[in-house]
Each structure stands twice: as C-alpha cells, then as structure tokens.
Amino acid sequence: MKCYSWNINGIRSVAKKNLLPWTTLPGAEVICLQETKAQEHQIPELAKPDGWHSAWHSAEKPGYSSVAILTRDRPDEIIVGLGDPEYDREGRVLAVRFGTLVIVSAYFPNSQELGKRLGYKLGFCARLEVYLAELRAAGRQVLLVGDYNIAHQPIDLARPKENEKNAGYLPDERAWMARFLALGHRDVFRERNPTATGAYTWWTNWGGARARNIGWRIDYATVTPDLVDRVADTQIHPQILGSDHCPVSIDLT
Numbered sequence: 001m002k003c004y005s006w007n008i009n010g011i012r013s014v015a016k017k018n019l020l021p022w023t024t025l026p027g028a029e030v031i032c033l034q035e036t037k038a039q040e041h042q043i044p045e046l047a048k049p050d051g052w053h054s055a056w057h058s059a060e061k062p063g064y065s066s067v068a069i070l071t072r073d074r075p076d077e078i079i080v081g082l083g084d085p086e087y088d089r090e091g092r093v094l095a096v097r098f099g100t101l102v103i104v105s106a107y108f109p110n111s112q113e114l115g116k117r118l119g120y121k122l123g124f125c126a127r128l129e130v131y132l133a134e135l136r137a138a139g140r141q142v143l144l145v146g147d148y149n150i151a152h153q154p155i156d157l158a159r160p161k162e163n164e165k166n167a168g169y170l171p172d173e174r175a176w177m178a179r180f181l182a183l184g185h186r187d188v189f190r191e192r193n194p195t196a197t198g199a200y201t202w203w204t205n206w207g208g209a210r211a212r213n214i215g216w217r218i219d220y221a222t223v224t225p226d227l228v229d230r231v232a233d234t235q236i237h238p239q240i241l242g243s244d245h246c247p248v249s250i251d252l253t
Helices: 011-016 118-137 171-182 188-192 225-230
Strands: 002-007 030-034 053-057 067-071 077-080 093-098 101-107 141-147 219-223 231-236 248-252
Touching: 002 101, 002 141, 002 219, 030 141, 053 077, 053 093, 067 093, 067 101, 101 118, 118 141, 118 171, 141 225, 141 248, 188 219, 188 231, 219 225, 219 231, 219 248, 225 231
Parallel strands: 002 030, 030 101, 101 141
Antiparallel strands: 002 248, 030 067, 053 067, 077 093, 093 101, 141 219, 231 248
C-alpha cells in the first residue's frame, strides 16, 4: 500500500495549476491531504474524484485548515476528528481504517509568531496523544501522516540557529516531538536516513528558498512499533510542485 501525505495549501489552488494530487502522485493508493482550505459542499467537482473513495473533515471557518483522505479501496471505517470540539472545529484530524490498520491525516496547528498559539498547539498535541493511545489500546496499528508543523532536530531545517525563537522550532514544540517518539511512534524516514541533510518538505515562498533548498522538514509519516517491519520504503518528493510543501510517502507491505 503506497500512502502519500501532502499539505496542498488549498485544493482549489492546486486545481488551478492542474496539479491535483490524484493525477500527480504516482502509484498512490492512499492520499492524505492537509490544508485543503475548503468545505466539501464548496468543491463538488473536486470532492469525489473518479476511482477514489473520499472523506473530508473541514473547518467551520470557510477557507481555513481542513483535511481529507482519498483511498482506492473502500475503508472499513472513517473516523472524523479527535472527539474534542475545541480542535475538531478547525478540521485537523481524519482517519480511515482497513482491518487493524488506521491511517490518520493530521494538520497540526501553527504556533504562530512569538508563540501566540503555542498553548493551543500543545493542547492539540496532548489530545492527539490520547486519541492515538486509545487506538493502540484497541489493537490498532497506526500510521500518522501529515504536517506536524515541527522541525524536530537541527538536521531538520537549513538554518536552526536563526530559527530557535520561531514557530515550528520552539523548545516546547521540539520537546513534544521528542516525547511523542519516546512513546513509541517511529519516524522511519529519519531512522533510515540518520545523516541525510537537505531533506526538507516545506520552503517559504520568499527569497527563492525552494530553489536554494533553504527549507524545513515538518511533514512526517510516523508508525507504531508493530508497523515498522511493514515499511518497505519512505521518501520525500521535493520534485513534485504545486504547494509550498512537497509530498512525503510511505510504502507498507
């Protein structure tokens, strides 16, 4: 099963560029999208692409946040949200289940300038921990993909020193990421590429950052320990354009 995750920064934006995920991502069987910035009823021509089963979880605020999952096979179950209105009103988490495997598409909050939303983000992270623990307690294997909005270590961004006080690399965010991995969730890309530099998934639109590869790795595919042996491959795809993020993929046997 080849699963992609992609923060597309607006489904209507990629449609205008003729770079829709289901026509752009090679060999995809599952496509997890973040920041679709649309409610399903606003995009009837995009919400149900031919040959795909689709699920959407949209923010109450139009044009904001929102996630989606498209699958070639019909999932056994669709799980919408975390079960907490404080976070679900922003449309940040959606999951599909195939047997014991649960694939979660998540769009973590941005802590914003001067950590304005850091408390909200850490609250989201804490609630997500509970959600994932409940899935694991129910015997589920979990693949959590998405835009975590956190660069974990200095190797995960081009200019760590200059960004120590910036959103996405704040000490509390990095500490949560370390805690999350200590709970057993596995960042398989970094485990298999421990010294790979320049492996980024997001670039600012300013100053030709993408062309110069001045970026951040903030999009991840993490798995629970019982899935590690099923990971055949995991990649970052900077050559795929259409958003300020690039897709990441993971292949499960």
